[in-house]
Amino acid sequence: MLDKNGIAKRIAQEVQDGYYVNLGIGIPTLVANFVREDISVEFQSENGVLGMGPFPFEGQEDADLINAGKQTITALPGAAFFDSAMSFGMIRARQVDLTILGAMEVAQNGDIANWKIPGVMVKGMGGAMDLVASAENIIVAMMHTNKAGESKLLPQCSLPLTGVGCVKKIVTNLAVIEVTPEGFKLLERAPGVSVADIQAATAGRLIVPEHVPEIAV
Amino acid sequence: MINKVVSDVQAAISGVQDGQTFMLGGFGLCGIPENAIAALVAAGVKNLTCISNNAGVADFGIGLMLVKHQVKTMIASYVGENDVFEQQMLSGILEVILTPQGSLAEKCRAAQAGIPAFYTPAGYGTEVALGKETKEFNGKMHLLELAYKADFAFVKAWKGDTAGNLIFKGTARNFNACMAGAATITVAEVEELVPAGQLDPNHIHIPGIMVQRIFQGQAYEKRIEQLTTRPRA
Numbered sequence: 001m002l003d004k005n006g007i008a009k010r011i012a013q014e015v016q017d018g019y020y021v022n023l024g025i026g027i028p029t030l031v032a033n034f035v036r037e038d039i040s041v042e043f044q045s046e047n048g049v050l051g052m053g054p055f056p057f058e059g060q061e062d063a064d065l066i067n068a069g070k071q072t073i074t075a076l077p078g079a080a081f082f083d084s085a086m087s088f089g090m091i092r093a094r095q096v097d098l099t100i101l102g103a104m105e106v107a108q109n110g111d112i113a114n115w116k117i118p119g120v121m122v123k124g125m126g127g128a129m130d131l132v133a134s135a136e137n138i139i140v141a142m143m144h145t146n147k148a149g150e151s152k153l154l155p156q157c158s159l160p161l162t163g164v165g166c167v168k169k170i171v172t173n174l175a176v177i178e179v180t181p182e183g184f185k186l187l188e189r190a191p192g193v194s195v196a197d198i199q200a201a202t203a204g205r206l207i208v209p210e211h212v213p214e215i216a217v
Numbered sequence: 218m219i220n221k222v223v224s225d226v227q228a229a230i231s232g233v234q235d236g237q238t239f240m241l242g243g244f245g246l247c248g249i250p251e252n253a254i255a256a257l258v259a260a261g262v263k264n265l266t267c268i269s270n271n272a273g274v275a276d277f278g279i280g281l282m283l284v285k286h287q288v289k290t291m292i293a294s295y296v297g298e299n300d301v302f303e304q305q306m307l308s309g310i311l312e313v314i315l316t317p318q319g320s321l322a323e324k325c326r327a328a329q330a331g332i333p334a335f336y337t338p339a340g341y342g343t344e345v346a347l348g349k350e351t352k353e354f355n356g357k358m359h360l361l362e363l364a365y366k367a368d369f370a371f372v373k374a375w376k377g378d379t380a381g382n383l384i385f386k387g388t389a390r391n392f393n394a395c396m397a398g399a400a401t402i403t404v405a406e407v408e409e410l411v412p413a414g415q416l417d418p419n420h421i422h423i424p425g426i427m428v429q430r431i432f433q434g435q436a437y438e439k440r441i442e443q444l445t446t447r448p449r450a
């Protein structure tokens with residue numbers, strides 16, 4: 001089984017040279033720590049920065065320099081700041097190559113729900129609806145099951161949707177899964193996890209190829 | 218040069234009334250118009266509609282206006298950091314219109330640019346789309362979103378000059394640059410107000426025509442919401 005860093009490490013393998021990448025809050029933020037150093041990648045934060053760097057050293061934090069998670073950050077050489085309309089302009093116009101975000105539920109047709117549990121939790125969608133509606137390449141980073149042990153990979157979402165038919169790939173603590181027109185296709189399994197374990201934790205339609213390699217991280 | 222300077226925050230907010238719609242710049246607590254918010258709280262205007270990406274925290278930013286029940290309707294994209302907000306929303310005291318962040322920004326920008334409405338794919342197929350016109354472009358479904366109409370926009374910049382020209386710093390530009398000029402009256406507060414001519418015209422982010430009133434802000438707290446640092450190697 002993968003831990004959160006393991007999920008981030010595996011997703012980092014999807015990041016290619018020359019990519020502009022938007023990272024969501026939570027596990028996606030960790031992806032930046034594991035991107036190969038021999039490729040050029042720029043991270044976009046939708047509050048208005050491209051070329052986001054690591055957290056500042058203590059004492060060097062700047063209240064005017066944060067990421068979309070409201071964390072203090074730094075800007076790397078070549079970075080640029082811009083307003084929120086331009087930020088979502090570059091997202092809508094697909095200048096941003098890859099979006100990595102978390103989810104509460106993903107459906108086998110690629111629908112995603114991650115912003116609201118009616119009557120329980122309403123934090124808002126932030127930029128997630130804009131990102132999933134426009135991004136060409138969307139990877140979801142999440143645990144395979146929720147805290148109650150229920151599958152988060154479903155025939156259809158039960159929670160209010162964030163976007164329809166948009167998720168391309170899912171990396172969980174158990175597996176790497178591709179969303180295909182026929183359903184969830186199992187690509188890789190986490191170390192020590194069997195196909196049967198993944199099948200049991202997946203409520204949606206799971207397509208299992210003959211050979212399912214172990215995730216290499 | 219047309220002088221946009223007002224003497225202080227009191228003069229800057231003159232004319233605000235109960236029931237009006239305000240835009241407030243900032244992302245989280247980054248770049249919020251601290252002086253204007255404090256003055257609006259002191260003025261006690263109520264039944265307001267506030268358009269802002271976030272709703273502050275319980276004891277800072279727009280949270281200060283919520284505690285005093287000044288806000289009737291809040292239009293925002295993300296309100297997760299504010300317990301007071303969540304209580305008022307769940308108990309029905311506060312009407313909340315959650316709006317995708319990019320649509321919120323563009324609805325401000327459209328108002329700023331004199332565009333009445335625009336199509337965006339954000340929110341298609343979700344509850345955000347309820348009651349909205351939809352249309353297909355290039356094989357993809359879009360929603361019609363309308364430009365906001367607001368009485369006042371309160372924005373905060375790093376530097377400004379007496380002509381109302383503004384320069385922002387870092388990620389504090391965010392919604393401030395989209396809201397300037399998007400309301401009937403735009404009030405800009407700045408950390409440093411200089412005479413016209415001292416800012417390089419090449420470096421202006423928002424030209425003074427977008428700003429009706431500008432003033433030198435005082436005593437900025439610039440609170441950090443999530444202080445994150447890394448250890449020195």
